[in-house]
Amino acid sequence: MQVVNPSTTNAYRLAYESIRNLILSGELIGGIKLVEERLAEKIGVSRTPIREAIRHLEQEGLIKNKRVYKPTKEDLIYSSELITLIESHAAKKAAENMTKEKLSQLKQILKESKNGSIDEIVSANKKFHDLILAECNNPVMLEEIQKLNTVFYLYRRLLIKNKRPLLYEEHEEIYQAIASKNGESASELMRKHLEMDLKYMLRYSSIF
Amino acid sequence: MQVVNPSTTNAYRLAYESIRNLILSGELIGGIKLVEERLAEKIGVSRTPIREAIRHLEQEGLIKNKRVYKPTKEDLIYSSELITLIESHAAKKAAENMTKEKLSQLKQILKESKNGSIDEIVSANKKFHDLILAECNNPVMLEEIQKLNTVFYLYRRLLIKNKRPLLYEEHEEIYQAIASKNGESASELMRKHLEMDLKYMLRYSSIF
DNA sequence: CCTCATACTTTTGGATGAATTTTTTTGGGT
DNA sequence: ACCCAAAAAAATTCATCCAAAAGTATGAGG
Numbered sequence: 001m002q003v004v005n006p007s008t009t010n011a012y013r014l015a016y017e018s019i020r021n022l023i024l025s026g027e028l029i030g031g032i033k034l035v036e037e038r039l040a041e042k043i044g045v046s047r048t049p050i051r052e053a054i055r056h057l058e059q060e061g062l063i064k065n066k067r068v069y070k071p072t073k074e075d076l077i078y079s080s081e082l083i084t085l086i087e088s089h090a091a092k093k094a095a096e097n098m099t100k101e102k103l104s105q106l107k108q109i110l111k112e113s114k115n116g117s118i119d120e121i122v123s124a125n126k127k128f129h130d131l132i133l134a135e136c137n138n139p140v141m142l143e144e145i146q147k148l149n150t151v152f153y154l155y156r157r158l159l160i161k162n163k164r165p166l167l168y169e170e171h172e173e174i175y176q177a178i179a180s181k182n183g184e185s186a187s188e189l190m191r192k193h194l195e196m197d198l199k200y201m202l203r204y205s206s207i208f
Numbered sequence: 209m210q211v212v213n214p215s216t217t218n219a220y221r222l223a224y225e226s227i228r229n230l231i232l233s234g235e236l237i238g239g240i241k242l243v244e245e246r247l248a249e250k251i252g253v254s255r256t257p258i259r260e261a262i263r264h265l266e267q268e269g270l271i272k273n274k275r276v277y278k279p280t281k282e283d284l285i286y287s288s289e290l291i292t293l294i295e296s297h298a299a300k301k302a303a304e305n306m307t308k309e310k311l312s313q314l315k316q317i318l319k320e321s322k323n324g325s326i327d328e329i330v331s332a333n334k335k336f337h338d339l340i341l342a343e344c345n346n347p348v349m350l351e352e353i354q355k356l357n358t359v360f361y362l363y364r365r366l367l368i369k370n371k372r373p374l375l376y377e378e379h380e381e382i383y384q385a386i387a388s389k390n391g392e393s394a395s396e397l398m399r400k401h402l403e404m405d406l407k408y409m410l411r412y413s414s415i416f
Numbered sequence: 417c418c419t420c421a422t423a424c425t426t427t428t429g430g431a432t433g434a435a436t437t438t439t440t441t442t443g444g445g446t
Numbered sequence: 447a448c449c450c451a452a453a454a455a456a457a458t459t460c461a462t463c464c465a466a467a468a469g470t471a472t473g474a475g476g
Binding site: 243244255259274 | 426427428429
């Protein structure tokens with residue numbers, strides 16, 4: 001039997017994950033040029049797997065033209081629109097189908113997100129959204145959302161760091177709508193919530 | 209100045225496009241195993257660019273596990289759901305914002321799709337949807353839709369070949385809703401239309 | 417006749433060198 | 447000082463090579 005162990009040593013996978021981490025951790029900052037040989041040496045593999053990893057990351061949207069992707073304001077707006085479409089669909093589904101167990105989990109997570117360190121709040125908020133998203137029951141959508149979110153990842157932190165107003169309150173409202181099985185309302189609240197997120201993200205990121 | 213010519217000789221690009229065409233044209237049928245060396249010889253490049261092309265196609269969803277991707281019934285259902293979400297959004301936008309010129313273009317295309325060869329109808333129908341989709345005004349969504357549609361491509365033809373009932377009539381209704389600026393109705397009609405498409409696609413493809 | 421072990425073949429993964437392309441530097445001319 | 451062209455350096459692309467892994471056939475033992 002073959003156990004699919006994702007951490008199996010494999011130069012391509014190693015390269016892919018390493019470069020990805022370097023970008024997401026902020027070590028490789030947006031706009032910087034990626035040189036195959038440099039990376040190959042750093043990661044300790046040859047150029048071949050690096051190239052394959054770069055092609056993959058390019059497709060994933062984290063690299064563009066051999067440079068670390070640096071989204072423009074427009075990019076964020078466009079991605080946000082698709083995220084919103086999917087998440088508000090998920091919120092509706094959640095209101096219609098969420099089990100009692102999941103609902104109480106959601107409430108628990110909401111509580112956790114009320115206070116704690118930045119990392120704890122970021123993590124709880126992510127869980128909140130992920131739990132709702134899971135109600136899509138659609139792996140294709142989930143994969144797509146995950147990809148879209150990798151680009152957003154660095155910007156999401158900004159919201160917590162800058163204490164974006166009403167973040168908790170909006171989550172609370174969404175939870176209430178889902179708990180009371182009001183699909184239309186949940187969907188609409190989620191849409192507004194994500195639109196606010198975007199608005200504040202653009203405001204907090206001084207780059208634009 | 210640099211003119212980006214997509215047909216620039218470039219082994220990787222050549223490999224990518226060649227393999228993609230082989231799959232979409234049906235020459236490489238779903239499930240078949242892709243052997244790097246075989247392809248390399250056929251296309252006339254070495255294995256390295258083939259490998260990169262395969263990674264790309266894998267990401268694009270046309271290849272999985274070194275085999276030409278063969279969607280299951282579930283895969284089609286899941287993809288269709290996301291396509292539906294985006295296209296009904298587009299239909300709403302179209303109803304709200306479409307210019308007079310675009311509207312008359314849409315009408316023209318509708319007329320063209322009424323009769324002609326299979327290829328002509330397939331092409332006109334694609335144009336109909338594309339014109340509506342363009343009203344998203346969102347490159348991220350458009351790119352995503354395009355990717356989702358590559359997988360659907362082979363199945364779409366089935367609808368025309370088997371003369372799926374009411375196809376023209378539904379397009380007509382959608383056009384009417386858009387022309388009369390009724391966003392909700394356009395969106396809803398599009399959703400139902402695509403659900404019918406899926407239903408017939410599953411029925412016509414004997415594989416499932 | 418089936419089963420499993422072993423040898424053989426095919427295919428993949430990764431490294432590397434050579435050719436080509438792109439980018440940067442340098443230096444002459446205005 | 448600025449612009450452009452030529453030269454130099456750097457990086458990318460691709461082919462080829464070898465080792466490891468996967469897959470397949472063969473045949474001995476039950």
